[in-house]
Amino acid sequence: MTSPDPRTRARRDVPFRVPSWDDPVVARATGLIGGPTGRYAVIGARGLVASALTLVLLGAAVMALAVWQKGHCLMKGWATPDQFWRACYSDLPVVHVSSPLAQGSLPWTGDAPSTQPPLPGVVMWLIAQVSPQTGQGIAAQQWVFGLWALAAVLLLAAAVVATVALQPGRPWQAAHLAVSPVLVTLALVSVDLLGVALTMLGLWSWRRGRPWSAGLLLGLAVLVRPFPLIFLAAVVLVAWRRRDLLRIGQLLVGVVLGALLVLVPLIAVEPQSLFAARQWLGQSTGYGALQMIPQLLGGGIPAPLPTWIALAGWLLALVLGVVVARRWHQAGVVQVAAVMMGVVALTAASLSVQSGLWLLPLLALSTRPWWEHLVWAFGETLHFVMTWLHIAFASDPGRGLPPETYALVVVLRMALWSWLLWRIANSTEDARPSAPVVDQPVGADEPQLDATDEVLAGGER
Template sequence: MRVGIRVVLLLAVLSSLVSFAKFNHCSAEGWQSPGQYVHACYSDIPALYGERELDQGRWAYSSAENAVEYPVVQGAIMWVTAKLIPQGVTNYFHINILLLALLFLFISFITFKIKPEFAYLLPLAPAAVASLYINWDLWAIATMLAAIYFFDKKLEIPSAILLGISISTKFLPIFLLIPIALIFFRREKIAKFARYFLITAATFIAINAPVFLTTPQGWWRFYSLNLNRGSDWGSIWYALSNLGLNLTHQNYLSVLCLLIGITALIIYLLQLTKPPTLAHTAIFIFIIVMAVSKVYSPQYVLWLTPLAVIALIDKKDLAVFFFWQGCELLYHFAIWQHLASVTGAKFGLPVVAYSVITLVRIAASILLLARLAARHQKSRVFPSEFLLSTGESYP
């Protein structure tokens, strides 16, 4: 079913309002625990406003021990909105989620530009709608999707700049350089990849250098936390540990599994008949990374959902898409109900049940990956589908 852009944007507005209603309970109650977990309306936005002393006007990276745990663009957004908004956590929360709602409209628009026949699925995806206002990730997702859109239209310089901005907002998009490199390799344009990489790196350096040079320890805190953290909520390693399989050297195992997954992806992309588009392959690298990482935050579904939508081939894929969304929604409530039990709620989800649901979510994402990979391999027209719609073709 294909609908117009106005319908997609209207659905996005309605979804933003539904998500606001879900999160507004916590706003009204002051984000008290365990209530914020029982009602599944926890958000990092009010939590970090006080914990990182943004309410006192402190620069996001001024403290080595208490700097925000995000790259610099996201940290700057957190700080600027705190400086500009009248004092008070409720005002801070509402202005930030208003900006996030506008970003969701933009993301819906870009999704329509890339995949108009399935764009309506994004604002209808229940797990994504339930997660809209958990934190600031939509800022990075918006620039990442714009980078994908421009890349597949062969506007490589703006794509590289946008990817550098996205990596400076949330580090995850750096993994897109892997399929991008393979696409250039398949096109036999290695020099163009070198230029793309250098522009992306230069953008990242230009954005990060002022913060690194002035508050290096605060800048480094995000990277240090990610390098040194153990297995955490939502990861396969945390779930297996809770189920009695205590694997040692989990950092090495995570890296090893990531390398295996990336190798399998490289082999898959290299054996395709034609060079793939980034729009159709970005979902693969993100599912691999998130399946083996040491943490899976509830808002990560916001990264996967638009990428899954633009990777769909036809309506035969809808069943697996909504099955995966259902498993993500199940996990969304499982993590909050488990945290409710941890923070003293009378009722909650035991750790064993939470861990089983974690594994179900991971299995569903891998099923989605396998389904899309098989469909793309079988459909010989998919690599050029996007470019055909824009009147372009591969050389």
């Protein structure tokens, strides 16, 4: 008797989804490692640990490519404008040599304090303390960059493992985070990967029914970038729909405690550490944002209007998040967060190149196919290269990218962001929760999900 095609099997016949059976891009890509999973393969025989370990190793390989992409600057130093022509800019070595970090001090000291947010500044200071090289030479830059690259590998591994644990019914979806092409260009530009890892660990803690630790982790993540507030708001809104008020309160208290855990001692030691927040209130438009287009075309939006537009965008995002969470009962954290992320991005005063890292958690927690990921990643990589060419335009207009052309690139980037986030927000299949981690034989019935699983994945019991 002929064995049935594995792609026609019912979902209960396998413990988790196999992407090489129904995603043509994955099926072709697996040719490098032996081809798609065969019809006689025993899915899940080695458990989720094998999947997580494989993804962690693949992620480490991608991070090695990220170091290679910054290779010119790593060998020659991060000098202007060469670092822009070579597209190998990184905050870590540049801020190190242009701030008191080179002398082992916090980056906000002195007459020209750094504009780094609190937690990234602390991380950079810790790296400077560990580095055997001090000062502003190339050796110091190399050590700082190398130490952060090692830390980034560990952070990516933690984020990947948390993602696998969040959706054990779709562990290989975490590949959208582990092996995304945008990691090669964006992962080592800044310390945003720290915020992504803290956010994923926070969501995992929430799924495990630990709102206190989830709040602590998300509170720390907020000190890296504001984007974790979107995930926090989405969790609260979906939990509010279930009237889970006690855990919401515990989560929010945990967020405050997590932020204060860093801010209180930091402000006590160096009050200038809040300089970045004061700068943000009066900032002008920055790279990557639609608000910058009038400036690129010869006009401009006077400060502090960009900040007010951005704040209005956050408020509108929250309102839309409330509407989506209340009106669409199948919407989970992923759907609500995607809607809010789109509004915040479209109204942002600045949307730096590394902001693309914050879409990876949404891709990894959804079930979007890889062709959509790759289309978006192409636009993100194009914007990455064009941003540095536009910055270098001031030093050599004959080689650099003129502002009018860069404006078109920004529009294209935001169009791709909007398209991808809309696809995530409107994916009905994403709202179906995946099975929790259980030791069960292939073909066993899936157990009921608890309330925490449904809050993350969406859907009502």
